[in-house]
Amino acid sequence: MRLSQNFTHTLKDAPADEVALNAQLLIRAGYVYKVMAGVYAYTPLGLRVLEKIKQIVREEMNAISSQELIMSSLQRKETWEGTGRWDDETVDVWFKSELKDGTPVGFGWSHEEAIIEMMKQYIQSYKDLPASVYQFQTKLRNEVRAKSGIMRGREFIMKDMYSMHATAEDCDAYYEKAIEAYKRIYERLGIGNSTFVTFASGGAFTKFSHEFQTICPAGEDTLYVNDAQTVAVNEEVLDDAASELGIDKTSLKPVVSAEVGNIFKFGTEKSEKMGFMYTGEDGQRHGVYLASYGVGITRVMGVIVEKFADEKGIIWPSSVAPATVYLVQIGKESVSIADELYEELQSKGIEVIYNDRDERPGAKFADSELMGIPYRITVSDRLLEEQKFEFTPRATGVTELLTHEALLAKLN
Amino acid sequence: MRLSQNFTHTLKDAPADEVALNAQLLIRAGYVYKVMAGVYAYTPLGLRVLEKIKQIVREEMNAISSQELIMSSLQRKETWEGTGRWDDETVDVWFKSELKDGTPVGFGWSHEEAIIEMMKQYIQSYKDLPASVYQFQTKLRNEVRAKSGIMRGREFIMKDMYSMHATAEDCDAYYEKAIEAYKRIYERLGIGNSTFVTFASGGAFTKFSHEFQTICPAGEDTLYVNDAQTVAVNEEVLDDAASELGIDKTSLKPVVSAEVGNIFKFGTEKSEKMGFMYTGEDGQRHGVYLASYGVGITRVMGVIVEKFADEKGIIWPSSVAPATVYLVQIGKESVSIADELYEELQSKGIEVIYNDRDERPGAKFADSELMGIPYRITVSDRLLEEQKFEFTPRATGVTELLTHEALLAKLN
Numbered sequence: 001m002r003l004s005q006n007f008t009h010t011l012k013d014a015p016a017d018e019v020a021l022n023a024q025l026l027i028r029a030g031y032v033y034k035v036m037a038g039v040y041a042y043t044p045l046g047l048r049v050l051e052k053i054k055q056i057v058r059e060e061m062n063a064i065s066s067q068e069l070i071m072s073s074l075q076r077k078e079t080w081e082g083t084g085r086w087d088d089e090t091v092d093v094w095f096k097s098e099l100k101d102g103t104p105v106g107f108g109w110s111h112e113e114a115i116i117e118m119m120k121q122y123i124q125s126y127k128d129l130p131a132s133v134y135q136f137q138t139k140l141r142n143e144v145r146a147k148s149g150i151m152r153g154r155e156f157i158m159k160d161m162y163s164m165h166a167t168a169e170d171c172d173a174y175y176e177k178a179i180e181a182y183k184r185i186y187e188r189l190g191i192g193n194s195t196f197v198t199f200a201s202g203g204a205f206t207k208f209s210h211e212f213q214t215i216c217p218a219g220e221d222t223l224y225v226n227d228a229q230t231v232a233v234n235e236e237v238l239d240d241a242a243s244e245l246g247i248d249k250t251s252l253k254p255v256v257s258a259e260v261g262n263i264f265k266f267g268t269e270k271s272e273k274m275g276f277m278y279t280g281e282d283g284q285r286h287g288v289y290l291a292s293y294g295v296g297i298t299r300v301m302g303v304i305v306e307k308f309a310d311e312k313g314i315i316w317p318s319s320v321a322p323a324t325v326y327l328v329q330i331g332k333e334s335v336s337i338a339d340e341l342y343e344e345l346q347s348k349g350i351e352v353i354y355n356d357r358d359e360r361p362g363a364k365f366a367d368s369e370l371m372g373i374p375y376r377i378t379v380s381d382r383l384l385e386e387q388k389f390e391f392t393p394r395a396t397g398v399t400e401l402l403t404h405e406a407l408l409a410k411l412n
Numbered sequence: 413m414r415l416s417q418n419f420t421h422t423l424k425d426a427p428a429d430e431v432a433l434n435a436q437l438l439i440r441a442g443y444v445y446k447v448m449a450g451v452y453a454y455t456p457l458g459l460r461v462l463e464k465i466k467q468i469v470r471e472e473m474n475a476i477s478s479q480e481l482i483m484s485s486l487q488r489k490e491t492w493e494g495t496g497r498w499d500d501e502t503v504d505v506w507f508k509s510e511l512k513d514g515t516p517v518g519f520g521w522s523h524e525e526a527i528i529e530m531m532k533q534y535i536q537s538y539k540d541l542p543a544s545v546y547q548f549q550t551k552l553r554n555e556v557r558a559k560s561g562i563m564r565g566r567e568f569i570m571k572d573m574y575s576m577h578a579t580a581e582d583c584d585a586y587y588e589k590a591i592e593a594y595k596r597i598y599e600r601l602g603i604g605n606s607t608f609v610t611f612a613s614g615g616a617f618t619k620f621s622h623e624f625q626t627i628c629p630a631g632e633d634t635l636y637v638n639d640a641q642t643v644a645v646n647e648e649v650l651d652d653a654a655s656e657l658g659i660d661k662t663s664l665k666p667v668v669s670a671e672v673g674n675i676f677k678f679g680t681e682k683s684e685k686m687g688f689m690y691t692g693e694d695g696q697r698h699g700v701y702l703a704s705y706g707v708g709i710t711r712v713m714g715v716i717v718e719k720f721a722d723e724k725g726i727i728w729p730s731s732v733a734p735a736t737v738y739l740v741q742i743g744k745e746s747v748s749i750a751d752e753l754y755e756e757l758q759s760k761g762i763e764v765i766y767n768d769r770d771e772r773p774g775a776k777f778a779d780s781e782l783m784g785i786p787y788r789i790t791v792s793d794r795l796l797e798e799q800k801f802e803f804t805p806r807a808t809g810v811t812e813l814l815t816h817e818a819l820l821a822k823l824n
Binding site: 005006007008009011033035036039040041042043044046047050065067068069070071072073074075076095096097099100105107114118119121122123128131133138140142143144154155 | 417418419420421423445447448451452453454455456458459462477479480481482483484485486487488507508509511512517519526530531533534535540543545550552554555556566567
């Protein structure tokens, strides 16, 4: 991408009402635009990051044989009445409106009931099980407050997956496979080392659910982790989980974290409430075992920003960065060298943001730091004679002078 | 895709309240699920078709240097007040709701005002122009009636593009480029021959807009086309356009058609109303020239179904079919041959839907016709000895017996 052809540019200031670091940086760097509190648009640069996160999640969901589909935002009242979750007293984040004839409609804040309602049409027999489906869906939630930037919005993108099984054993086995898939996701997103599978509140249907919690100063949760980092428990279930696991809760140390995923089992209770039944080999009707698996896609993007940012700006892990290289050209003589390098890197499949704008070198350097692109390469007139390039990883800020050959070796 | 691992199956009947042929067929074939009138979910098969349509549109928009982004569904009242389009009297398809503190919000039925509002932040000077951006967005429209299946829904996916220019000439030149890009899109979608660039009503800002209209019996419009098929005019502007073009309107013949795209110029009037101004080389503030370019993605999918369907079901053009081959295996001896062919075709990048379910051959054949996959290949015990395969194009229904080599040649 040549920045001269990109409509966003970095901003000196975020909107005065934006209190979250992640949104401040993402707005200033040109990744998101604030529509209102908790509602953001994603610019071409921001969309690139989102799509990279989605693609990693998609590959791991496909790898455990889940099938991608896309549900609707508009929801029928009847779908949600069976579980009592149409009621605003029970679910206080609904946005609702009505059709011209007065029929009430809701906007999907979750799709659990909607998926079950749909799957009832296809799952009739034990032969139709197991099944697993997922989507990347825009969720709308009428949150009272929205002060966490893209970490908790009124409109956000979530990957929600649902697995359906004939037996508890089959459900348990798939649930374990999903945990491993989730671990691979966070590993690939660059936050594997600091993300824990965490015991959390189970809600209405099970004693515990599992959250994936990433150590992050902007997080809203507190985890308790043992020294070996093999056990993590959300503060909300500390006593119960410690007793269940037979460990002394004082052996666990608190750490601030952000939820980046949540998975849980429903047993058959929810299915039975909604009449989601299958005919078994025994000829009898049984409730379908159900589990649900969420990843907040936009939320993860916010957590990554919060976790790695320094005083100069964002630091993207390579796997989700909108480009690998930020190319800066300085002076009048070296333009063609920079142009050639841009074409060469792109032809090798290396994504490059080429700042070919008429700006001061200092401004270009500052932008590359604010935007958090993994490697900055500088082509300048004064390095022409010795045929060298400046190579500066964003994470270290340490510049090396490299030959063309050595430069390419760094990027492979 | 092995159908044994796919949760949808074909249905004998569409819902009784579904009157549109496109939705009836798409529901029966397992591409869409009806949530309520005008609201559909897309199954894994349906999502494949949607993504193919989107990718064709994406490539053509990128080819004219437009940048993809994604706006929000939630809309601020203030954004739409400047043009008077918050008012339900002016725009009668708004879904609206409110935040907890009573702030009204709307759900995006269009994003024209929202895009302008956002671009005001980035476009300041003539140096920032031209710019072109697009998105694939879920639009929500509170239609009184929704009886056209996915051709006119209350929730649907649209590609909307917006181009911004410093001068009318630059806008006109880009508009012409966009018309060519649109022609390539419909060509690639398999409806190029029957899609016309059509003079249509211009709305508030210009005398005419241009629609792309596809001849289709389920269409809601009537076009008037000359014998040479070089001029097409929407009935609504027949007199005006004939007089503008200096042609005798009786030389144009009526034909029923469906709108698959609509593009129009705003001049600077809309920008000026919203304060979308740039500083010119002259140091003065000027209104930005604006044009907008829409393609109804889900609508096009519905039009394609309506246009090509026969009494047996859907007939997809290859470019948007969820797979190229529908593979049927018959008998007990030839399973491994079919498995090998499935792997071989997939390894060559040919997408295959492999019906490996325990079903009667007749049911498999009927499903392959209902689903509209371009080529059916049958591997059966009785063809084992002569080492032949049945090859049946969906469009002709004529079966040939082919050797392995001849079969692969057909698919290349």
